[in-house]
Amino acid sequence: MSVDYKTTVFLPKTDFPMRAGLPTLEPRLIERWRKIGLYAKLREAAKGRELFVLHDGPPYANGHLHIGHALNKTLKDVVTRSQQMLGKDSNYVPGWDCHGLPIEWKVEEEYRASGRNKDEVPINDFRAECRRYAEKWVAIQSEEFRRLGVEGDWDRPYLTMAYEAEAIIAAELLKFAKTGQLYRGSKPVMWSVVEKTALAEAEIEYHDYQSDTIFVRFPLMGGSDALAEASVVIWTTTPWTMPGNRAISFSPRIAYGVYVITGAPEGNWAATGQKLILADALAGEVMKAAKVEAYERLADVPAEALAGKVCAHPLRGQGYEFAVPLLEGDHVTDDAGTGFVHTAPGHGADDFEVWMDHGRDLAARGIDTAIPFTVDDDGFFTKEAPGFEGRRVITDKGEKGDANQAVIDALATAGMMVARGRLKHQYPHSWRSKKPIIFRNTPQWFIHMDRDIAGQGDSLRARSLKAIDETAFYPAGGQNRLRSMIQNKPDWVVSRQRAWGVPIAVFRNKETGELAPGPDFAGNDALAARIRDAFTAEGADAWFADGSKERFLGGLVNDLEPWEQVRDILDVWFDSGSTHAFVLEQRPDLKWPADVYLEGSDQHRGWFHSSLIESCGTRGRAPYDSVITHGFTMAEDGRKMSKSLGNQVFPQDVIEKSGADILRLWVVSTDYAEDQRIGPEILKTNTDAYRKLRNTVRWMLGTLDGHDGADVPLAEMPELERLMLHRLAELDRLVRDSYRVYDFKRIVAALIQFMNVDLSAFYFDVRKDTVYCDAPSSPRRRAALHVVDRLFHCLVTWLAPMLPFTTEEAWLARHPSEDDSVHLQLFPDVPAAWSDPALAAKWEIVRDVRRVVTGALELERAQKTIGSSLQASPIVHVSAEAMAAYEGLDAAEIFITSGATLTTDPAPAEAFRLDDVSGVAVVPALAEGEKCERCWRQLPEVGHVQGHETICERCADAVDTLIGEAA
Template sequence: MSVDYKATVFLPKTDFPMRAGLPQMEPRLIERWQKIGLYRKMREVAKGRPLFVLHDGPPYANGHLHIGHALNKTLKDVVTRSQQMLGKDSNYVPGWDCHGLPIEWKVEEEYRAAGRNKDEVPINDFRAECRRYAEKWVAIQSEEFRRLGVEGDWDRPYLTMAYEAEAIIAAELQKFARTGQLYRGSKPVMWSVVEKTALAEAEIEYHDYQSDTIFVRFPVVKAGDPALDGASVVIWTTTPWTMPGNRAICYSDRISYGLYEVTDAPEGNWAAKGQKLILADALAEGVLKAAKVDGYERLTGVPGEALAGGICAHPLRGQGYEFDVPLLAGDHVTDDAGTGFVHTAPGHGADDFEAWMDNARELSARGIDTTIPFTVDDDGFFTKEAPGFEGRRIITDTGEKGDANQAVIDALAAAGMMVARGRLKHQYPHSWRSKKPIIFRNTPQWFIHMDRDIDGKGDSLRARSLKAIDETAFYPAGGQNRLRSMIQNKPDWVVSRQRAWGVPIAVFRHKETGELAPGPDFAGSDDLAQRIRDAFMAEGADAWFAEGAKERFLTGLVNDLEPWEQVRDILDVWFDSGSTHAFVLEQRPDLKWPADVYLEGTDQHRGWFHSSLIESCGTRGRAPYDAVITHGFTMAEDGRKMSKSLGNQVFPQDVIDQSGADILRLWVVSTDYAEDQRIGPEILKTTTDAYRKMRNTVRWMLGTLDGYDGTAMPLAEMPELERLMLHRLAELDRLVRDSYRVYDFKRIVAAMIQFMTVDLSAFYFDVRKDAVYCDAPDSPRRKAALYVVDRLFHSVVTWLAPMMPFTMEEAWLARHPSEDWSVHLELFPEVPVDWLDAALAEKWEIVRDVRRVVTGALELERAQKRIGSSLQAHPTVHVSGEAVKAYEGLDAAEIFITSGATLTTDAAPADAFRLPDVAGVAVVPGLAGGEKCERCWRQLPEVGHVPGHEAVCQRCADAVETIQGAAA
């Protein structure tokens, strides 16, 4: 009776497809997760575990997601999922930044396109449109994040525009007011004429810009050396329009200066013969060349003491600029460029302001007026405090240069004070929204003190923040120094904006005394704060802008309402997002304060990490996080920045539609995210290839485990090869857990790809296919192999689930079908420590090295057409005694996947095959004797001599009879 031997082979069987079809499969899984309530189930199974909180930094709700969003949210999702599977209750609550200029600007664009004027619309009507705009994009972005596979509380996200959030943000600002940390001051701020608001450093980007440059004379009125009588100090500036705001000139004691006389110059030249100019010696030649001077002489050196206390005349003296211009020593002055002197307009630059204020007391004592003028208004026009230039404009509404620069240059030339002019292309600050240049201008704003004593014990906001940085873990560690340097050098925090959409600075200010309500000296602070909080909770921040708000909040708390002015400025959105810890972490019972970790891009050292730190330190004395993770920016494949003009943008939606979210996620976790990463077609192709190899490994395991009942086997009864694989699992368990704990995902990916493709597919599975397919069902070797494959599957799928949630869910359900369960409800499996066996691993390093040489020899034989399959071979392997010992008790032919093998310590012939990196191993290929077994394909002498089963070997004959007996 003939036997269908092929039907008795245990070939892999699975419905898990080789081709992933992720773009079609992933939406079905998202639907399944929503149907079974995966997020809720995750919370239920984790109840009672230690909380782990990654607090979400809020993106702006104003457009489709870009590749940076995909990177950021994927990293967050991997963190929260992995912490959940490590045994924590890792709840993720997504959030959005809904206020401020990004959204207000978009609504204004819609207004302009429709020919509408925002200023003609009641403020709360305009705010309602901003709210609707934000709501629309929150909904769109929420779906896009979910499509990426990000799991979280999408039904209850936090929004900075939620009424409760607005109430708490306002209350947080009032805490600064009540402790005396909030003040109204006048300082130069970065101002966008186009957007008509002050901007924070985080809202600035730098672009090439061509500036007019001028060299200008300031005649010396008073100096410590008579030799300087009749001389002029020369300054250089790239912003001629700031000259009406000049109030001083800064020099440096570290710079060598000289007095230079022009001895020869062309007729009508600005720098004329006989003029005496004071210049830094290192820069004099360049200045005089720019001034087209034909001859000059250095008359004498000018030491610092000759400049100290000196007075110059403003170059436009006699035209409304009759004040003295003092010479001030300044640490910021260098002789790298310019003249060695810095034109100082305290209303137009941070260094200028600091130098002026540092000397204000001494200057006042000398009778010099230290008032900082307001020379430029909100729209970029000169005011009457810039005599002769009122109405001239620095920058237009569209961000173009106005007529102010030329007007100032013409006036200086007419006054005979120009020395030279030119143009300079350099990096200049621009608004990242309008992409237009900004200006520095003195404006009344609201500030939070960085160095004021908060509690009477010498504790300032800066000191608290620096201490908190030292107590925070940073991944990578370099983030700590970056944030520290920003806090060390940070000026007082400008928290006000002159806009409409946001949380107001909800305080009142006494017009005569400057007292704040609520404030440190206001008797009704508690009642007022509670009134405002209650109103905002019920109506949102719109309550502040409603008619009669002043009367509503102050009546009964002050005797006379008239002297109190209601502050109409809104809070910088960085204060909003910096307060999220207060209205999210502290208010939700499913979260905790402080967070375990914040995770954002490196730009957030000056953004959200920064504002959250300062806000929390000012109100609570410590950071709102225990750790900070930062990632770099995503560049195009060639390393250039992505841009529409270059056509090198990669959109996450396109990658997902073409390849699937798991491919995009695998790219994310494969990168060194701490640095800038690259993405493009070739990089994604490499990622897809890696994914395919891992998927096929999982598929083989699933097929092999078809029908396996999970029967365990004692470790001591297992073959060495199975014990080796369990040892590797135990090693990987340590690596995976340790790496997830420190957020090093690329280390896990690299280790898993190596393990799945080299250790499993190319070695263990390759060797064990024969036993798994052809051994009898009750074979201890086969049982051990199936047990190990089951353990491998369980570990690999759970370890990779945080990174590739769709694929690993698909694989899990193929092995464990369920109506309401998910791999994402599992924990990482406990791997017994006694699986570790370093001595066995060391021995098998020798075994595998020998195998590599044999494999290389057989590949050459196959290439030469001397064999078709390795099972046709019987190699003779010349090895050392150590290798022979390593192979004791092992079936060398099984390991080599040959039908026979001979190991010998005899000297190898010269033409034997060798590998240069494996010493002491040489292979002489040979053909196996006997016939081919129809079932296992091994070529053995016994085939044809097994009674009743002449077509197969003895092992296969026994297996077939066992199978037939079980079937009977």
């Protein structure tokens, strides 16, 4: 009977394509997940399990997603999916930050483009437009996040502008008010003239900026001996702050001297005969900048000689008649400048602190301690800057105004200039308008960092630092970074002079300063309830509606007239810092505190920071148990991405060209804790890695075609199959441990290495002959198919959190179903019995010998001695240990040759060796016999099997079995 032997070979068969076609496949899978209600199925499947909550840090709803969003949301998705598959109830609830400048600024831009004036629009009408703008972008970003493969409660996200959220944000602030932690004060704040509001540190970024620098003389008043007629010299990069000067700071750690100029050009600002008090370490640089030709040091000036002294303001006689005291300050150094710091308490944090620290002493000396308001909201000098009123520091376009030059000219006319220059340095800019900010003293609302909280014996700072110590950080360095920020944080400025946000919903008595709600207000609970009820029903717009003062405060005070309603809105960081209160505490499918917060490292000064302080102030601990941070994404060459450089990578482009799984593979392959890079070549590398991974999965699916999944007892398996199960046991520990500590790159590296090296290049290579050519009833084939099935199940589920689309496609190819999903699976239980370290150690020796044989055969193939390894039957000289390792094994099967001879005899000198494998040498030899038409092995028996003269005995038995089964 004639047999077509090709049809009897069990070649892989699968509909799982080699080319992924992810850009078209992925949207179909997203639609499938929507159709089967995957999110609801996940929640149902997880009922009763331990809750795991990653609380989503809210992005701003004001534009398309960028690569940082893709990185962040993918990492979050991998965390939540992996925790679900580890056996938790891991519910992801996405959220958006909808208030504040990012959205208000966009709406104002639209107003300006259409010639409209925001100030002429009723505030609640303007707020309604901001709400509509945010709603539009929430919808857009929601779809973009879903396209990334992020699974969560997209039908019920949280929004900071939701009415209930606004009610709870306001209620959270009232808790600070009731305990006396909220206060109205006057301090220098970072102020954006362009945006007309105070800014928090988290809203600042630093860019190069060229400043005017000046050295200025402050004549010492009442000096004697060497100090008579001497002047203290200061250096500043902000000449416009000189009208706000009220003191000069010095340090007792610095050595000072009196220097007299003995030679200077005619007409020079620094003139012959002038006596200048300078830090010794800086005197030479100052004289050089002042173009002084010669000078002498007259005497030491000890710190005690400076304490208590006063100077005249350099513009004395022009409205600046006050004394300028010399004050000791810890912030003064002799690294640059003059060793003295011009101190304008209305324009700098250090200046303000020094002024306040010495306030009692200054008042006792009869010095006026009032801090002037020299610059208004629009950047203009006020009447408290005599001689400069109307001059502008920064314009509404963020450009340098005329104030600097006006001040410099006035100082030069007064004869108090010593030198001037320019300095290019890093200067704070608003991260939204990208324009420079100024420091100015304004009335704002603050939360105390160091005041005792309601008599409980601790402060907000102390609570926050304790909470940091109790929090786990990934990477660990994040703990010190957040700690240093909290240690140095001034009182929290929570007010903004804008329109779109949650109001600071308190009333202030203009006559007494009392707050309602406040520690001394009798109607706290009633007022708080009214505010919360109104905001829940109508949103925060209720605060700005006509008659709101009477509505909220009426009947709670005898006279409404002295009470003013605060119209400032809350810093949006207070909004986002309160999300734990209106999300974690309000949803029954979540819990408080969260297991983890995950954001970029910039959020140490942002969301991690504000959430910590808000929660510690109201609940005494952090709202999270652990914090994960990731770095920033740079271009391929390590430079920052920018439109001008043309090196931006947009997630939408990558998804459209290659698919979201390629982008996700890049995310999980990186060391996300550090800054990472992306670009065409890096994405190509990830695509190549993905292609190999996909082909490995495809081979498993093809090989398992028709496999019934029948179990094979471990004891009946060949050693090679037991070795693969041992490797799965090793990987199971690595995968689970790594997912638990959020180390995804370790998993990816291990699984890709395993699939490429252990499987494709070794196990599958060796076992192809068995699964293709053995009879279906062959114990060895049955064992191999069972192991391939276990390999497929483990690998596809382990990879599912990272590559949700590809693994879903593969799972459905193996387990077709109308409503099943790989994402409904748990990571498979790997029996402890699979672990066999002794077997693994033995097979290390086996594989080392194989490596040498493979090297020898490659050389023979290159020399055209053989065309295929199956034409070979090498003689392999091994040690006694290696010979023992091969006992009971088919060496030819492992080498993928038609025969093999192992011997412990000494090897000839010309034998092939590898330097890194001792005791193994290979002498190539050709296999005897003819080539089997079915399995291609070259064996002496081919041609001698009756009825099957062109195949070997093994293949003949397999064919006869198949013919018998067919009959």
